[in-house]
Amino acid sequence: MLGARASRLARTPASALFWRIVVMNGLLFTIGLTVLALSPATVSSPVLLTEVPILLIGLALMIMVNAFVLRNSLAPLSALTTLMERVDLLRHSDRIAHNGNGDLTTLIATFNSMLDRLEAERSASTAHTLAAQEAERQRIARELHDEIGQSLTVVLLGLKRAVDRAPDDLREELHTVQETVRASLDEVRQVARRLRPGVLEDLGLLSAMSALASDFSQMSGVPVARVFDPRLPEVSSDVELVIYRIAQEGLTNVARHAHASRVELSLCADDGDVVLRITDDGDGGPIREGAGIRGMRERALLVNADLTIEEAPGGGLRVRLAVPVTKERA
Known part of the structure; x- marks a missing residue:
């Protein structure tokens, strides 16, 4: 179990970067010691002016190697930050390409997998929500058509009979009410049709x-x-x-x-x-x-x-x- 845990830690981006820097610095120190041991070059105490350029060259070389390693290893972080800022689960998000090597490959692959998983979960959740919404729309449309629509139709038929038997002074008013009910029935049917497109x-x-x-x-x-x-x-x-x-x-x-x-x-x-x-x-x-x-x-x-x-x-x-x-x- 401890061996598996150590293996997982060794594959993390932080541990890979750590070991790369350690190896590079160790290699530079080894080369420096080899040069001091096998060449005529020496370092006195106190340091002589003629030895200062050699030390500065070694220090500059070490800084350049460390900067090169860190720059190449951390370069994908800029693209990763930019993608994080523009990610929108309602749009098809792009992914960061990785070529299979580098210290942040595992991090990039994990982030891309996370986006895939979040988009899939969002799509599934949206599908369930919209399916429930469509079912509710159909239920409301049926109630509007079967209940309110039929009730308004009954009222409209009753008004027609009342208009036919009403005296002349009331017939005009009943006719206006009849047209209002007919317009309301048409509106109910239009709402039901928009809620459930039967066509x-x-x-x-x-x-x-x-x-x-x-x-x-x-x-x-x-x-x-x-x-x-x-x-x-x-x-x-x-x-x-x-x-x-x-x-x-x-x-x-x-x-x-x-x-x-x-x-x-x-x-x-x-x-x-x-x-x-x-x-x-x-x-x-x-x-x-x-x-x-x-x-x-x-x-x-x-x-x-x-x-x-x-x-x-x-x-x-x-x-x-x-x-x-x-x-x-x-």
Whole structure:
């Protein structure tokens, strides 16, 4: 047990650096003693002026060797610090490359493994959270449609009978109430449809995206130019739901913050990826990542997709989601 513990300690970056410095200094001292013992050079007491250059050369050589060893051994720490400062588990973080040698190789490999583990745990946790969220949305949508929707339908039918039998002086007021209830029923159905996109399950992704664009234009008054590729590769239902939800959140952000006069919604195949683009001509400006954008990034991680949000060339913002589609997934 002690031998195994000593072996683990010997492989740590600190112990490797320690032994390298000890060996280098020992080698320098050995060379210095050999030179003093076998050559005519001597060191007097007190030191003579002619001996000072020899001592200075030896000291400078020792400092240079130590500086070289420390510089090469600790150089990866700068890259490691930079990566630590920019790590974001909602984005695909890069890794520090290591070539299999050096004193900090074990530290770098451990840090990269830690990032892999944290990203995997975050993805699993996000998957469970979003699955529970989708289940709750479906439950609320069913209750809105089956209970509140049916109740409003019964009220609407009762009002129709009351309007038919009401005197002329009340018929106008009852008709106004009837229209209000009908508008409320339509709003309930729209909310239920946004919570549970039944068209996505029944008619597929392209039809669901087209219906989403129509609903957005109807609510916001902003026209949507649609560019859909009918030859999209087949993807799983989870990928379809992620694409739909990110498009839904992107259009919602446009309606709330962009003050746009035109939006382009694109869904195409591009070099083996399914690419979603949402481009508006609104205000643009600095991108503030609130709960909506963080939710989009969390969903993108579930399908190993790349989500970028940037300013569009002509003004406004552009959201781009690239979902890799492999043969196995298709």
